[in-house]
Amino acid sequence: MLTDxxxxxxxxxxxxxLLGLINGAFYAVLSLGLAxxxxxxxxxxxxxxxxxxxxxxxxxxxxxxxGIGYWGALIFAPLLVGIVGIVIERLLLRRxxxxxxxxxxxxxxxxxxxxxxxxxxxxxxxxxxxxxPAQLQGGINLGFMxxxxxxxxVVVASLIVCAATWYLFERTKIGAYLRAGTENPRLLQAFGxxxxxxxxxxxxxxxxxxxxxxxxxxxxxxxxxLMGSNLxxxxxxVVVIGGMGSIVGAVVTGLAMGVIEGLTKVFWPEAxxxxxxxxxxxxxxxxxxxxxxxxx
Amino acid sequence: MKLFKHxxxxxSALAVMATGAAAEISGGVVKIGLLTDMSATYSDVAxxxxxxxxxMAIEEFGGQVAxxxxxxxxxxxxxxxxxxxxxxREWGDTEGVDAFAELVTTSVAMAVFEVAKQQNKIALVSxxxxxxxxxxxxxxxxxHWTYNTRALAVGTGSAVVKEGGDSWYFLTADYxxxxxxxxxxxxxxxxxxxxxxxxxxHPFPASDFSSFMLQAQASGAKVIGLANAGGDTIxxxxxxxxxxxxxxxxKIAGLLVFLSDVNALGLETAQGLQMTVSFYWDMDDETRAWxxxxxxxxxxxxxxxxxxxYSSVRHYLKAIEATGSDDTETVxxxxxxxxxxxxxxxxxxxxxxxxxxxxxxxxxxxxxxxSSGPWDYLKIVRTIPGEEAFGPLSESTCPTK
Numbered sequence: 001m002l003t004d005x006x007x008x009x010x011x012x013x014x015x016x017x018l019l020g021l022i023n024g025a026f027y028a029v030l031s032l033g034l035a036x037x038x039x040x041x042x043x044x045x046x047x048x049x050x051x052x053x054x055x056x057x058x059x060x061x062x063x064x065x066x067g068i069g070y071w072g073a074l075i076f077a078p079l080l081v082g083i084v085g086i087v088i089e090r091l092l093l094r095r096x097x098x099x100x101x102x103x104x105x106x107x108x109x110x111x112x113x114x115x116x117x118x119x120x121x122x123x124x125x126x127x128x129x130x131x132x133p134a135q136l137q138g139g140i141n142l143g144f145m146x147x148x149x150x151x152x153x154v155v156v157a158s159l160i161v162c163a164a165t166w167y168l169f170e171r172t173k174i175g176a177y178l179r180a181g182t183e184n185p186r187l188l189q190a191f192g193x194x195x196x197x198x199x200x201x202x203x204x205x206x207x208x209x210x211x212x213x214x215x216x217x218x219x220x221x222x223x224x225x226l227m228g229s230n231l232x233x234x235x236x237x238v239v240v241i242g243g244m245g246s247i248v249g250a251v252v253t254g255l256a257m258g259v260i261e262g263l264t265k266v267f268w269p270e271a272x273x274x275x276x277x278x279x280x281x282x283x284x285x286x287x288x289x290x291x292x293x294x295x296x
Numbered sequence: 297m298k299l300f301k302h303x304x305x306x307x308s309a310l311a312v313m314a315t316g317a318a319a320e321i322s323g324g325v326v327k328i329g330l331l332t333d334m335s336a337t338y339s340d341v342a343x344x345x346x347x348x349x350x351x352m353a354i355e356e357f358g359g360q361v362a363x364x365x366x367x368x369x370x371x372x373x374x375x376x377x378x379x380x381x382x383x384x385r386e387w388g389d390t391e392g393v394d395a396f397a398e399l400v401t402t403s404v405a406m407a408v409f410e411v412a413k414q415q416n417k418i419a420l421v422s423x424x425x426x427x428x429x430x431x432x433x434x435x436x437x438x439x440h441w442t443y444n445t446r447a448l449a450v451g452t453g454s455a456v457v458k459e460g461g462d463s464w465y466f467l468t469a470d471y472x473x474x475x476x477x478x479x480x481x482x483x484x485x486x487x488x489x490x491x492x493x494x495x496x497x498h499p500f501p502a503s504d505f506s507s508f509m510l511q512a513q514a515s516g517a518k519v520i521g522l523a524n525a526g527g528d529t530i531x532x533x534x535x536x537x538x539x540x541x542x543x544x545x546x547k548i549a550g551l552l553v554f555l556s557d558v559n560a561l562g563l564e565t566a567q568g569l570q571m572t573v574s575f576y577w578d579m580d581d582e583t584r585a586w587x588x589x590x591x592x593x594x595x596x597x598x599x600x601x602x603x604x605x606y607s608s609v610r611h612y613l614k615a616i617e618a619t620g621s622d623d624t625e626t627v628x629x630x631x632x633x634x635x636x637x638x639x640x641x642x643x644x645x646x647x648x649x650x651x652x653x654x655x656x657x658x659x660x661x662x663x664x665x666x667s668s669g670p671w672d673y674l675k676i677v678r679t680i681p682g683e684e685a686f687g688p689l690s691e692s693t694c695p696t697k
Contacts (some may be wrong), residue, residue: 015510023504117335124596126340126530126560139540145510146540220538221503222530222560226336230503265496265507270470272507273499 015145016262022151024258025158026213030231031238031250032162033209036169039245040182040202043093044101046109048235049228050116051207054081055214056223057119060130070133070219074157077215078208085207089200112229119225127222154216161212162251165205169247178202234273237280243293253291320621321364322394328354328609329393331380331408332423333400334372337501337526340556342400342423342601348593349606350397352586353613361613362620369393375400377407384408388415394622395420395612398605402426402473409435416624420608423601425525425552426476430651434694437624439631441652442604443574445473447685448551449480451572451658454488455678456519456549462490464549465517467508467532469524470497477523477551493517501528505535513541525552530560537565554599558661558673566673567663574600574656575640576674582639597671607640608652645682649694653682 030052037045058077062068068076088111096103131137132150139148169175178198180188185195214228221227238257242249257276264275283291330350332342347370354366369387373380380399387393388411396412399405400423412419413435420439421429427446429438464485468474474497482492493515496508509532512520520541522532529550535541536548550557553571577587577597586606590598598606615630616622636644641654659674667673689697 009514012511012514015514016507019504019507019510022506120335120339124340124556124560125336125338125343126527126556128560129534129562129565139538146544148538148540150538151506220534222527222534224527226527227503230501262507266511269496269498269508269511273502 011144012266013263016266017259018142018145018147019151020259020262021255022155022258023261024255025155026217026231026254027235027238027258028162028251028254029158029209029213029216030235031242031254032165032247033206033213034235034239035242035245035247035250036165036209037203037206038239039247040178041089041093041104041199042101042182043096043104043108043203045206046105046232047088047111047115048108048207048210049230049232050112051081051085051210051228052214052217052231053119053225053228054084054115055211056130056218056227057123057214057225058211059215059218060128060223063130070215073215073218074212078211081211081214082204082208086200086204088207089203093203094196094200112232116225116229123225125224125226127224127227130218130223132219150219154220157216158213161209165209166247166251174198234276237276239290241276241280241283241290243290246290246292246294249290249292320619320623321362321616322622323392325365325367325392326361326613326616326622327367327369327387327391327393328395328397328612329384329387329391330368330370330397330605331373331383331404332370332398333375334370336375337528338375338400338423340560340596341526341554341599342398342605345590345594345596345598345602346398346400346422346605348590349598349602350609352589352593353606353610356610357613357617361616362622364622366613373401373404375404377401377403380404381407381411384411385415388412388417393417397609398422398601399424400601402429402476403471405429405438406433406472409433409438412437418612418624418628420605420612422604422608424473426473427480428472428476430647430649431693434650434692434696436650436696437628438650439608439646439652440650441608442600443572443656444651444686445477445480445552446687447574447656447680448477448572449484450685451656451680452549452551452570453481453484453521455570455658456547457485457488457490461519461547461549462488463517464490464492464519464521465512465515466492466495466521466523467505467512468495468497469500469528471500473525474500474523478521481521481523481551495523498524498528500524501526503531505532506539508532509535509539509541513539513544513546517546519547519549521549521551523551526554526557529553530557533561533565533569554601555597555671555673556599559596559671563662563664563667563673566661569661570677571659571661571674572656572680573659573674574654575603576600576657576659576676578672578674579657579676586639591671603640607636607638607644610638611636611646647689647692647697649689649692649697651686651689651692653686655682656680656685 059073136150242253264272395418397420402424405424422442427444430440468478558566615627632646644654658678
């Protein structure tokens with residue numbers, strides 16, 4: 001068999017493929033949020049990683065101060081962080097409408113540094129543990145690997161959210177407004193649609209997606225102020241590969257990059273943090289608009 | 297803020313002693329430059345706590361030594377060697393810094409060693425762990441204080457092999473420190489009759505260890521050795537637990553675990569873990585008293601790196617006090633001549649290869665039932681004599697020893 005030729009038993013490869021898919025699910029949800037924000041607001045949201053971290057900390061906070069457990073946090077943490085996003089959009093990002101992308105990038109990057117720095121100061125860099133819900137503890141032996149129930153749930157939950165987002169933006173009237181708003185906001189406004197409100201809500205939604213991923217991540221890694229900064233660059237690469245602003249592109253590429261990264265961890269572990277950028281470079285050379293993007 | 301405070305106190309002190317400044321103290325002030333990770337992976341094991349520890353050493357001297365004020369400056373090197381080297385060079389060239397302190401992360405320590413060598417200044421390494429710092433990479437003025445990878449290997453590595461863990465697979469942080477730790481532990485494992493089946497090098501820092509854990513599991517090794525530190529170790533142990541690796545019978549050996557890591561993991565997850573430590577707050581009255589003062593300032597109990605920073609800065613200042621000079625050669629000679637005697641080390645010896653030899657301890661993490669409350673995490677299983685932990689001087693490959 002090919003796998004035996006390469007010196008790795010098939011069990012190891014199946015396991016890595018599955019783990020890659022699980023990590024890819026995170027990439028998908030995060031890059032989806034970025035794609036929504038870029039597509040509708042033209043903002044390169046560098047604060048996305050910090051907002052993802054905020055989602056995880058909100059999960060901890062909800063438990064500590066309100067006794068709201070994991071399942072409640074899945075709804076309330078994105079809601080809370082989404083509101084934070086709306087405030088950010090109204091107070092800060094709105095002022096940058098119509099100027100170069102670079103300003104939005106710098107603003108959100110600065111915001112991310114401030115948020116992360118504050119949280120490191122408050123909570124330290126080692127992070128705080130959060131247990132998975134009782135229903136999802138333990139796991140199942142698949143023969144080739146032990147799959148913790150929680151990791152399986154992450155994939156299911158991510159795919160549901162991705163599908164719902166796609167439906168919302170591509171198949172509903174609100175989605176149609178939003179897309180029209182990016183094409184020609186003034187014309188849409190002339191039809192009596194409140195475009196500024198729409199963009200605010202879109203940013204809030206993108207941020208809520210980041211927070212949702214944060215809730216999903218909380219029981220897996222330590223809830224750590226720097227958890228987002230480690231991920232954000234990779235997620236940006238995913239968005240670039242998929243095509244800036246493409247919803248389907250973000251999801252498919254997210255999953256695919258998870259798998260590619262997972263396989264790299266078997267064959268050449270040292271390169272696993274670089275392989276996605278290699279793919280990005282190749283895609284940019286061959287298809288500058290990204291795999292699913294429309295050429296300008 | 298701290299910097300300004302130091303500047304203010306030293307400025308006033310300067311004014312007071314303007315008349316009788318000690319002729320032997322360069323620039324009329326003893327200035328220590330502390331470089332550490334203030335914001336990333338190692339900021340809990342080292343970080344702001346090392347600044348507090350250095351300040352506590354300075355306070356013991358009343359902020360003055362040999363008639364000159366002591367000044368501490370600090371900077372965040374972000375675990376990046378180039379940032380550290382630039383800062384150290386700037387401090388040495390233009391700000392009259394006499395010695396560099398702390399220097400967590402091996403790559404940082406090595407880069408600052410280069411600067412210290414060129415400028416002939418003392419480098420007091422506490423946080424970096426790699427044994428090459430007093431072997432191939434040694435410099436005449438570089439002192440390695442708290443621990444090293446060889447001592448960790450002798451402590452945890454040999455204890456695990458003796459308990460039957462004779463086949464190993466490593467998860468290694470992909471930089472100089474991980475390499476050094478894996479190398480030192482492999483030597484011990486093989487010397488004790490065990491074998492090393494393989495290793496996966498993971499990026500530093502890494503957040504997801506599930507994939508590496510699965511590879512370690514597939515290797516069939518009895519022991520999975522974690523040749524990493526800080527956040528990487530924490531996430532690796534979490535992944536091992538989540539994927540049922542421990543229940544399936546493999547043992548996790550955290551080769552460099554700090555008190556702050558145990559605190560972050562919680563006893564439920566960390567219990568039973570063996571670790572080699574240079575220091576634990578709850579050893580005797582002296583350590584308890586010092587740690588309590590540290591706790592009041594920081595809200596945390598000190599790690600070995602933090603206690604070691606205190607000890608190294610204190611010993612450096614003691615040598616200046618004894619000689620009345622901050623000349624590098626004079627101070628170094630005195631530091632070697634005097635035994636290191638404080639709450640961190642008793643009868644510690646500073647060797648010519650730069651190694652400070654003192655006892656190390658093998659500890660085990662308590663179970664939640666054994667622990668009486670916050671920070672009561674470890675029980676000391678064995679004291680490892682300094683010579684055994686760090687090896688004899690004859691073993692050192694430092695060319696200038």
